[in-house]
Amino acid sequence: MTSALAVDAEGITKTFGAVRAVDGISIRVAQGEVYGVLGPNGAGKTTFLRMLFGLIRPDAGRLKVFDRTWAHDGTAVLTGVAGFIEAPRFYPYLTGRQNLESLARLDGGVRRGLIEEVLHTVDLTDRADRKVGGYSYGMRQRLGVAASLLREPRLLVLDEPANGLDPAGIRDMRALVKRLADSGLTVLLSSHNMEEVEEICDNVTIMKKGSVAFHGSIADLRAMAPDPGHLLDTVDNARALTLARAHDGVSVTDDETGALIVSGRTQVVAAYVTDVVAAGIQLRQFTPTETPLEALFFMLTDTGTEPGQEASI
Amino acid sequence: MSTTTSAPHRKTVAAPRAGFGSALGFELRKLRSQMRTKAVLVGALIAPIPIALAIHSQGNPPKDTLFGRYATTNGFSLALLILGYAGQWVLPLLTAIVAGDIFASEDHHGTWKTILTRSVSRSSFFAAKAVTAMGFAVAVLVVLAASTTVFSVLIGGQSPLIGLTGQLIPVHEAWRLVSASWLSTIPPTIAFTGVAVLLSVWSRNVAVGVATPVVIGMVMQLIGSMGGAETLRPYLPTTAYEAWHGFLAAPAFAGPFITGLITSAVWTALTLGISWTILRRRDITGG
Numbered sequence: 001m002t003s004a005l006a007v008d009a010e011g012i013t014k015t016f017g018a019v020r021a022v023d024g025i026s027i028r029v030a031q032g033e034v035y036g037v038l039g040p041n042g043a044g045k046t047t048f049l050r051m052l053f054g055l056i057r058p059d060a061g062r063l064k065v066f067d068r069t070w071a072h073d074g075t076a077v078l079t080g081v082a083g084f085i086e087a088p089r090f091y092p093y094l095t096g097r098q099n100l101e102s103l104a105r106l107d108g109g110v111r112r113g114l115i116e117e118v119l120h121t122v123d124l125t126d127r128a129d130r131k132v133g134g135y136s137y138g139m140r141q142r143l144g145v146a147a148s149l150l151r152e153p154r155l156l157v158l159d160e161p162a163n164g165l166d167p168a169g170i171r172d173m174r175a176l177v178k179r180l181a182d183s184g185l186t187v188l189l190s191s192h193n194m195e196e197v198e199e200i201c202d203n204v205t206i207m208k209k210g211s212v213a214f215h216g217s218i219a220d221l222r223a224m225a226p227d228p229g230h231l232l233d234t235v236d237n238a239r240a241l242t243l244a245r246a247h248d249g250v251s252v253t254d255d256e257t258g259a260l261i262v263s264g265r266t267q268v269v270a271a272y273v274t275d276v277v278a279a280g281i282q283l284r285q286f287t288p289t290e291t292p293l294e295a296l297f298f299m300l301t302d303t304g305t306e307p308g309q310e311a312s313i
Numbered sequence: 314m315s316t317t318t319s320a321p322h323r324k325t326v327a328a329p330r331a332g333f334g335s336a337l338g339f340e341l342r343k344l345r346s347q348m349r350t351k352a353v354l355v356g357a358l359i360a361p362i363p364i365a366l367a368i369h370s371q372g373n374p375p376k377d378t379l380f381g382r383y384a385t386t387n388g389f390s391l392a393l394l395i396l397g398y399a400g401q402w403v404l405p406l407l408t409a410i411v412a413g414d415i416f417a418s419e420d421h422h423g424t425w426k427t428i429l430t431r432s433v434s435r436s437s438f439f440a441a442k443a444v445t446a447m448g449f450a451v452a453v454l455v456v457l458a459a460s461t462t463v464f465s466v467l468i469g470g471q472s473p474l475i476g477l478t479g480q481l482i483p484v485h486e487a488w489r490l491v492s493a494s495w496l497s498t499i500p501p502t503i504a505f506t507g508v509a510v511l512l513s514v515w516s517r518n519v520a521v522g523v524a525t526p527v528v529i530g531m532v533m534q535l536i537g538s539m540g541g542a543e544t545l546r547p548y549l550p551t552t553a554y555e556a557w558h559g560f561l562a563a564p565a566f567a568g569p570f571i572t573g574l575i576t577s578a579v580w581t582a583l584t585l586g587i588s589w590t591i592l593r594r595r596d597i598t599g600g
Contacts (some may be wrong), residue, residue, distance in 0.1 A: 057596065082430070092422065107335075
């Protein structure tokens with residue numbers, strides 16, 4: 001294994017008509033790293049990943065994968081690289097196993113037993129001989145992971161792997177990705193779910209409208225995270241709202257459901273809620289509306305970042 | 314999934330050798346797996362039987378059609394009459410069923426991103442798909458030709474054929490000329506494969522890729538039959554479907570066949586060249 005970066009993208013730009021989908025982003029992923037690219041839909045994550053796979057040509061910038069470039073090395077760029085973009089797609093008239101066998105042919109063949117091995121890894125052995133047209137969404141996602149593992153990659157690129165899955169599917173998919181990451185594989189994971197990235201990744205780039213809104217470690221991100229908002233519902237929300245006026249640093253607003261949204265530093269919010277209870281106002285509900293990292297994610301991607309918070313790569 | 318074992322063991326390996334051959338094998342496997350492909354081949358084998366029977370059983374033969382006069386009494390005439398009809402729209406349709414679908418179906422299934430993220434280049438995929446489409450077109454044509462000729466002779470009888478200039482063609486020579494006539498339609502069929510490939514790549518739509526070559530073929534025939542379009546006529550691939558007429562004259566002449574060969578080659582090169590340019594430049598944003 002060389003010391004080359006798994007992904008070294010600098011100043012990548014892509015425009016579709018009048019829309020600048022990716023605007024000069026730079027991302028560096030070291031070998032062995034589990035890297036998250038986070039952003040809301042339309043942030044440019046998938047466009048970036050498509051450029052990495054050579055499906056889209058960047059208008060400007062430099063993109064190296066294990067020190068190889070599309071211009072110089074052609075499809076050899078994808079040596080040791082595998083993954084899927086958005087929902088993995090297969091030929092519905094072929095079985096899962098036939099799809100894998102066909103794709104293996106496109107990789108120049110795979111070693112004996114590998115197809116069974118990857119089917120077992122994603123728990124599709126029992127359903128491998130059914131036509132993919134009858135697969136559920138989650139099964140196709142897992143077949144996508146299996147198709148990627150067939151390439152025995154050093155870099156695994158997964159675009160929203162848990163997208164569209166039910167809670168059990170999400171849990172299983174995350175467990176699989178974590179297990180793959182723990183085995184030393186470099187993983188580049190695109191997601192719009194902060195919890196997913198926080199759980200799996202070491203470093204993260206947050207994208208917003210084609211640009212980088214944040215780059216750094218998950219620890220850096222946690223340090224920047226604001227206090228979480230809370231949903232407060234009482235038997236007398238009007239009185240609870242009045243009581244908030246006596247507490248500096250607490251912001252209380254009406255929720256569209258009639259409850260209250262309380263935000264502020266944890267200690268100040270705790271003092272306010274204590275006063276609400278002490279005033280004899282019975283609580284019906286007091287729950288966080290979002291995690292601190294989610295709050296930061298929304299801040300970075302919806303309302304922009306403070307100049308001091310924005311980090312270049 | 315959560316109960317399974319760890320990921321497969323990885324090792325750093327050299328870039329595997331995968332190119333045109335791998336892509337061709339991949340395309341052929343897909344082709345073999347599709348019911349439509351088998352249906353077309355079986356149709357090409359069986360359909361000539363009822364058609365030949367229907368024509369043969371007519372009380373009044375289609376006398377105003379080439380080789381129609383003796384179609385009810387001579388198997389070779391019957392095979393050539395069917396060839397005349399086939400060249401009008403059947404052959405463009407048969408080739409378009411695969412060629413018009415082979416690129417657009419990747420868009421339909423959303424599988425461009427699946428195959429282009431493996432080890433085979435776009436150029437290899439393009440070449441493999443084009444060769445598969447052309448190979449299938451030729452295979453269908455050969456099956457249709459063999460089936461039509463054999464069953465026409467079985468149904469209509471094996472007697473000397475009366476040529477276009479009234480000459481009598483012995484049976485063994487008739488077999489050779491009828492076979493050559495059918496095979497002479499390979500070049501324009503390949504040209505129509507190119508047209509279907511272009512429509513498939515350009516439109517990304519299976520229906521457009523399959524149906525439009527048939528319409529284009531009919532329009533070309535209309536143009537070819539219009540007065541004032543004589544200069545244009547030799548350069549239409551539909552005209553090449555009639556090149557076999559020269560084989561059945563006395564003396565025989567091959568000029569239209571050679572012109573048709575060159576015309577078909579130019580159409581094939583142009584349509585495939587444009588198709589490749591479109592595919593090479595395309596950003597795969599969907600699928």
